[in-house]
Amino acid sequence: MVKYPVSPLLNQFSNFSTIGQWNSSIREAVNHGYAHKALTLFRQMKQNGMEPNNWTFPFLAKACAKISNLKCSQIIHTHVMKSPFWSDIFVQTAMVDMYVKCNQLNDAYNLFVRMSMRDIASWNAILVGFAQSGFLDRVSCLLHDMRFAGIQPDPVTVMGLTRAVLHTKSLKLVKSLHSFSIRIGIDVDVSVANTWIAAYAKCGDLGLAEVVFNEINIDTRTVISWNSMIAGYANFLNFCGAVNSYKCLQHNGFRPDSSTIVSILSSCVQPEALFQGMLIHSHGIKLGCDLDICVVNTLVSMYSKCGDVDSARFLFDRMSDRTCVSWTVMISGYAEKGNMNEALTLFNAMEAAGDKPDLVTMLSLISGCGQIGALELGKWIDNYSISNGLKDNLMVCNAFIDMYAKCGSINDARELFYAIPERRLKPNHITFLAALQACSHGGLLEKGWEYFDMMTTKYNISPGLDHYSCMADLLGRRGKLKEALEFIHQMPIKPDAGIWGALLGACKVHRNIEIGEYVSYRLFELEPQVAVPYAEMANIYASVGRWDRVAAIRTMMKSNKVRKSPGQSLIQVNGKIHIFTVEHRGHHEGRLIYVMLDSLHLHLKKERSQLSYGAEYELH
CATH class of the missing domain: 1.25.40.10 (Tetratricopeptide repeat domain)
Incomplete structure (x- = not known):
């Protein structure tokens, strides 16, 4: 480099x-x-x-x-x-x-x-x-x-204060500083305006960022102004906005620099953006930006997030000088795809090369373990974090609670939750979200209510949509569908698709057509192009033999041009990742697997009938 x-x-x-x-x-x-x-x-x-x-x-x-x-x-x-x-x-x-x-x-x-x-x-x-x-x-x-x-105060005062308070993500505070700068007459300074663009985007108000950008005189705009706007769009994963600004930047006679390339590549995070990402990569090479280590790190991340891990690895292997960020984005790329074998191999190579893993590296590995349910590997990473002094960080603790919950180790998740204050750390909204998700995985309704109440009474944390979604899911899993619906209606926040989706999943488990229909139509209104609600409702109808309604749902999907991708499951056995796709029977041990599944199905059926017989006997 x-x-x-x-x-x-x-x-x-x-x-x-x-x-x-x-x-x-x-x-x-x-x-x-x-x-x-x-x-x-x-x-x-x-x-x-x-x-x-x-x-x-x-x-x-x-x-x-x-x-x-x-x-x-x-x-x-x-x-x-x-x-x-x-x-x-x-x-x-x-x-x-x-x-x-x-x-x-x-x-x-x-x-x-x-x-x-x-x-x-x-x-x-x-x-x-x-x-x-x-x-x-x-x-x-x-x-x-x-x-x-x-x-x-001068422009440096205002810019320094604005950058310093960005960690609060307080839009109100940023607006106050903006008003202050207008009052003392330094808002016309282009450097100050560039800072406001970045500040508003990072605090979640892209509209105000655009207003500030548009108010800069076209003759005084700099490449930094354009970069700030492109970075703002990237922050919102607004790929179209970032690309349009990139084109306008060049149309207005500006030459993109490394920061421009890094910002626009950061907006390419979905497979459909891969082709555009490749074009930007090509343009970056023409501009000579491909030798900048920050650009190469972003390219590795872009290709990984867009699903082309092989291209990401090709770029990574060609790097003559790697930083902790370089190793981390490649490890994260494999972890996000569920390939923990390769992620761990790179992690070991990183240590052998003398680069020390940081918090982001660890968070990537922990997340990967949760994704595929690799409990033993997760415990090894937990021990590594303790021995290297990385577990005294709240983000790492939160990630481990989430990982243990997803791996089904609810007791480990609960123990870590209660140990957080002992580590002189104060739980935040993410801590409680991870704890509530653990309760949801374990069906622990009473504990869930305890944590939900603890947020406000002990830690003065206002529950967000995700916390309400967990509670709705928990009520639904326990079969309390009417209580869940009432809980959603009484929320102080407008329910989103995540909350309705959690309740619809519970309706499928408990075969509740009445509430399922009500919830599914809410989802059809919110996200008409998302396939999951259609599939869930079709499964509910199929479970009770309502084939006419199944056909009606499929007709509705065709009419709305909704496409459903086949589901996938990943599992780690003896250190190797196995991927199973719906209707795919090409696994080399497929015959044994399906014989075992049939055996388990018969065993469960037998257990269920015995439970039903026992219940009837007790009633008589």
Whole structure:
């Protein structure tokens, strides 16, 4: 992969004669990503008897910030305090920013309040630090103090605060910052507008992102403006919008860059987008972007998500320089397809290559285990997570609860749920969703109600559609179909297809035509092109011998041009994945499998008849 060209100055321990030469070399090392080299150069400079000046320290602070190393930061700060430049406003601001980026907010603030003079850069550094850490009340106070001191916020202030608060996903907060920037007259700055486009898209309001983009004067739009809009469409998986913007970008005389290619490829996540993804890949090659490691990683992800794992692996194997992201997207590609054999082989190769798996790598593997029900492999990954200190993360715990539930190990899921507070973690809405799904898999209605009530009473979490869907599914599985329907009607949120679909599945299990018909027509209205409700309702009619209604459903499907793909099941046996498709009997051990299935069917039938006889005997 392409690396920045490194100056000969960085390839040797040099003996420069002026401080300007040393500063130039240190700056070059930092700007090209060689932070440790910059600090080494500083040590050599001191050994050669050369004293740093007020230009040296900001470069060194930037190096410490890039590697987020507190010890190095404290050493550099000590050198500053011993120098004549300890009160220089530029040096002090660099120190504040350094401590912020090392997550030492108290040290940064203490240094900030001791500054005899502060400029806009000093205020921006501390404001962004508090905003990133979620101390929004302190940010409000600091903004007030800043304006009281006669310093007006600038575009950097607004952009820094906006990016810092994006982790909250609060549309209301982003709108407030937008209004603030309009009030102080900096909304016309194109860089600020580009930030709003990205912010609104990430907070779930694509419409407002489009409004901001359209309000930018066509003569002042930059390639970043277009990239922000394309990334916004990609964030919503709006492939058509992303492609149209990509075409308009070129029509308006702009040349796509690596960020453009990465953004538009990120919108290609379905098999039907594969051809367009290949065209964008081809265009990326013509532009010379295919050598950028971020582009190649995105291409591997795109081909995997679009179902062409072989092309993804071809690109991966050709990479001369791989990062943790490279390994993870390829492992994720195999895990999503249920090929855990290949995913685990790559995982082992990743460790052998010296690349350490991160949280995303682990989440991909855990999800893959849940998908195919690979409980033993899931437990091995659980032990690996503990031994490598990765299980002290709430996302990982949530993923394991979900995986254990899908693998049928309900007790393991429940034990982990109750252990979360013991790990000094606070359950969130995803934790409760995983716990409710575990109850749904195990038919644990009473526990489900307990967790559902616990969300609001103990953790002040408002249930979302997914939580309501789990409860409706749980009631349905226990045969309480009328209670489930009443529960849905009393919800404070409008039910979606997922909730109705869960109840329809329960109607199929319990052969309830009356409620099934009511629910299916709700689904036909919501998703007329989705085949599952038609198939479910046809199965309900077939189970009670209503063949005329089965024929009517099939006629309706043809009329609405609804196509049903054959269902698939995956199972792992002795470390090997086996895939079974409806009506496909080509498995090499098919005869044995179907003899066993017939035997199990007869056994279940016999058990059912014995239970019925026993019930009748007790009644008499």
